[in-house]
Amino acid sequence: MTDVVDGDYMPVLRGERLLLEAYRPEDEEEFVALFQNPLVSRWISDGTDTEENDRALFGRIFSKVYAERLFDVWAVRREAGGPLIGHAEIKRTDQVAGYELVYALAPECWGSGLGTELAEMILTHGFGTLGLPEVYATVAAPNEGSLVLLDRLGFTWVRDIEEEDGSTTRVLVLPRCAPEPSPKRRRRSVS
Incomplete structure (x- = not known):
């Protein structure tokens, strides 16, 4: 279950083992280290960029x-004030003509x-708080780990x-699930 709490810039999302919160200026070195890691950056856009970029x-x-409150972007941690272990976003993009789920985790995770858990937290926020009818993901074809994860979550x-x-x-794409049908009356069992 994800709890949504008002943050200074945006909602803070709390999951079972993860905390998604607004970046702080002091996160810069860990952010750059995450994006400079070739194991992570090979799946992001055009690969490793310059440290300056x-x-x-x-x-x-x-x-x-x-x-400008353009979209939701979070630092991913295990606990408040803990080290940065990932990056997450949900934003509108023309490439998919809808909202896209974006995430990256440090290889040790x-x-x-x-x-x-991270993808589920972002999806819960997208479908619940933002009221999106569907959420998209774009994944490099060789990124089997992400493709398997998204398939398990129901993306097609x-x-x-x-x-x-x-x-x-x-x-x-993952469409928002239709509401669960109301439970049918249970039959009485004869014991």
Whole structure:
């Protein structure tokens, strides 16, 4: 279950093992280290960018995204004040003509179920708080770990995008679930 609490810039999401909260200026070094890690960045956009560009990206989170309240972007931690272990967003993009789930976790967190918990937290926020009818994900075709995770969550393939560099990006979607039907009357059992 995810609790939503008002934050200074945006909601704070609390899961069973994760906390999603607004970035703080002192997170810059850990943010840059996460995005400079080639195991993480190989699945993000065009791969590892320059340290200077990652620092500029971090600055834009404050000067643009938070200042103009453009979309929700979080630092991912295990506890308040703890080290940064990931990054998460949910934002409207023209590439999918809808809202896209974006997340990255440090490699030491892979295979522990934290990716599933993180994605579920963002989806709960998207469907519940934001009232979205569906959420998209774009994933590099070779990123089997994310594709398996999203498949387990119910995402389905929409189309492939052939990128300029010859790589393929998969576009997936998860529609908001229909309300559960009201329970039928239970039959009495004879014992």
